[in-house]
Amino acid sequence: MYYSAYQLTIASELPLPELVQVNGTQTDVTIRFDNVAENGLADGEQLGPFLWAAPNTLWLQVPNVARFLVRNGNEIIIDPADGIDDDSIRVFLLGSAFGALLFQRGLLVIHGNAVRIGDECLICVGPSGAGKSTLAAAFMQRGFDVLADDVVPVNDAGLALPGFPRIKLWQDAAEQFEIVTDDLRRIRPEMNKFNLPVNGVVQQALPIRWIYILGSDHIDEITFEAINGMAKFMPLQNNTYRAKFLHGMQLKSQHLALCGKLASKIRLSRLTRPKLGFTANAMVDAILKDIEVNP
Amino acid sequence: MSSLYWLASYPKSGNTWFRAFLQNLLEDGDKPVVIDELSTGSIASARGWLDETLGFDTADLTQDEIDALRPSVYDWQHDATELGYHKIHDAYTTADDGTPIVGVVGTKGALYIVRNPLDVAPSYANHCQCSLDQAIEYMGNTKHCMAQNKRRLTSQVRQQLLTWSEHVRSWLDAPQLNRLVIRYEDMLNHPLATFTAACQFLELPLDQARIKKAIAFSDFKVLSQQEKQHGFKERPPQTQQFFRQGKSGDWRDKLTGEQVARIIQDHGEMMRRLGYLDVNGQPLVTPRPWCELSVDVERRGDGVACVNQ
The missing domain is CATH 3.40.50 (Rossmann fold)
Incomplete structure (x- = not known):
């Protein structure tokens, strides 16, 4: 599905009913499910008990919800915890994960x-x-x-x-x-x-x-x-x-x-x-x- | 290296008074610090501290989920270079896996401040803007919590207090916790010895002149006067004043015989242990000296202050 927010076209494997749907054209941001390393970033700096960062990359874990890998201002990978509902993933995706992505795109x-x-x-x-x-x-x-x-x-x-x-x-x-x-x-x-x-x-x-x-x-x-x-x-x-x-x-x-x-x-x-x-x-x-x- | 010292107490037991002393001691100025600028460290339940460390909003978590994450937040302080002194009103509860709410590796120790529950009750009733009977009920209710509203956002997360007795016991008997217990009444009646013992425990300056000055600058009259003149932001909005009496034994004018009896019925065992009851089980205005309390002698090496009168 394709969505629009922050003047970006977002292709997401996770449905995002809060966002406005658009027709798929050129994609600025891709959100997909995949494995995200369990223990942070090998070449990064740990910033908190569940938080790692490296240039253009942020790794965030919300325990029992999901791990998120946000990189290059154009990609968010979600690794959901077992049995977690989509709403719970979305609330942290649209909060901290998106915040990190927008920083990576050079925004305040x-x-x-x-x-x-x-x-x-x-x-x-x-x-x-x-x-x-x-x-x-x-x-x-x-x-x-x-x-x-x-x-x-x-x-x-x-x-x-x-x-x-x-x-x-x-x-x-x-x-x-x-x-x-x-x-x-x-x-x-x-x-x-x-x-x-x-x-x-x-x-x-x-x-x-x-x-x-x-x-x-x-x-x-x-x-x-x-x-x-x-x-x-x-x-x-x-x-x-x-x-x-x-x-x-x-x-x-x-x-x-x-x-x-x-x-x-x-x-x-x-x-x-x-x-x-x-x-x-x-x-x-x-x-x-x-x-x-x-x- | 762990860096957190907890200033732990049931509410209305002298925690803010101690923080005022601490700030005065650290600043060592020529006039009392402004009570609105007590900045020794966030309260453990401050949502801002948790969110900042976690990197996501606790506002989007359930209260149980938050409790499960709190130990990691405090443990994250394990390699902080400066010591932090943080107020905490939570009981020392543990998760299913045995992890204490304050974590393990971040905590250096806990100063536990305890006050006669007969004096806590009227003060807590004022704090909660409830009747005395209601406050006494809260103090006897194992499910009692602060900031537990699930329908709106509060600047602090939920804190489980348990009953007054359980609160005290949770901290006094917590295994492997480096701790010192001081009594509100000793802070009043034997300030120099009591505050010095606290300073020693908390790795604070021990210079007697400096401690005396900090005691004077955090005297109840000073705090109360400041609040009357300039207000105090930590005062609960619906109450008239935060620093109200600053005395011990006030319960004799505030509580009915029935209320006294109920508190002793609910908390007699712990009151006896702390010297708030005489040998006949009657309430005392001046608690028995620590040294007379056989049950606590064994705890002296464990950090219970024996303040000799």
């Missing part, structure tokens, strides 16, 4: 969610649990297009590439938006987390204008704090998707250059929300107001 990969605002886009970044996906779902409920969920690749020109039309949403967040999850596909059979299809597929890459770093504190109101000049650099580095992959794949200097370029083009702010008594909708309102004041 941001850990966040991108939302279209006119002819530009904003990205919300922050640690796991900061509410990135919930906020993206709130934007979607208000009629905005979601460009990418969790993994946002950015090219040399500071454009965010469109991912694929889904948001991973937890049960509690779905209920907040009165989204009935009965008919939604669980990201993995045993988890209360769902693939929420997003309306409208964005085709073109969009310039990134705003990046918001999400955080929370014991405060009563949502606050914004602009980050200027050289200070923009570190937050971009810190919110890079799986920055550790870069070291082993020797992509660090390229990454620094990309961060520098992006920093000069964006308005970067820290968005702090109250720990209690806020809604994702109120955050959307606050962001839209901030965007209006700071176009």
Whole structure:
């Protein structure tokens, strides 16, 4: 089957229902099943208990799910664990494995969610649990297009590439938006987390204008704090998707250059929300107001 | 070489107080460190630490799958060059194959901080924003966990606490664990001896003037005052204050006779072992000195501090 995501044509032996299907023409990326060495990369560097890297190659094991070998920015080999379901493989394939592939293609990969605002886009970044996906779902409920969920690749020109039309949403967040999850596909059979299809597929890459770093504190109101000049650099580095992959794949200097370029083009702010008594909708309102004041 | 020291305790037993002491000791400055900047090391259950080490999202794993992977994350620290001091509230549980939750080769030792459960109960009730009876029920419930919501993403992964007694026993009797046990009440009543014993165990500076200063800079009044003035990000959102009393024996005003009896019924054996009950099984405000506790004499060589009064 052939699919499209991140402006790439992907040929995959594993069905990828989250992605848009296309007709097979020229293939940019091949995803196939094969054996992947059990003990990492012979000529590589071990970066974690289940992680190895070498130039243009990343080896990742998700125990009891699959081993992934990602190489040259154009190939992902999957070696599934016995009896594992396709959904479980997909969630890690479309996360870490794809993140590594996009790095290998020379992109800056941001850990966040991108939302279209006119002819530009904003990205919300922050640690796991900061509410990135919930906020993206709130934007979607208000009629905005979601460009990418969790993994946002950015090219040399500071454009965010469109991912694929889904948001991973937890049960509690779905209920907040009165989204009935009965008919939604669980990201993995045993988890209360769902693939929420997003309306409208964005085709073109969009310039990134705003990046918001999400955080929370014991405060009563949502606050914004602009980050200027050289200070923009570190937050971009810190919110890079799986920055550790870069070291082993020797992509660090390229990454620094990309961060520098992006920093000069964006308005970067820290968005702090109250720990209690806020809604994702109120955050959307606050962001839209901030965007209006700071176009 | 292993590099992790665990600062282990049941919640509300003095762990944050100890971390404030530790940070003050390490910084050795002329004024107390800011409580929002206690950065000695991530809590063991920090999702960010796990994700960073694993290279994939624990948000896409079940809680049992995460538990199975946690030992490898800590063992990955085995060749770290610097010592790390990490808070942990999990009980010392083991996987089916016997692997402890904290791993094996990454762990250098554990400082276990224990506090009279009669004083833990009111503090834990405030922490959980629940009734005293509910907190007492939690402390007696072997299935009790923190961060166990399966319907949303939390910044920490699930931590199995077991009952209060089981929690203490899991750490005190863990085989082959290099450990030191200190009591909250000794930190209050005999601070210099207790904190010095902890420093010795944790390979920290032993200079007495420096330790005294760190004790003073992490005094309850200082911590509480800082929180009143500037807040404390680690405070659970629905509570008024994190540093509330900082005393021992407060249970006499907080608990009913029935509640005291229930806690002693649930945890009497462990309370006796730790000196929180007298020979007649009555609760003590000042625990018996370690040296009087025959059951613990054998553990002294095993690292139980004997702080002589």
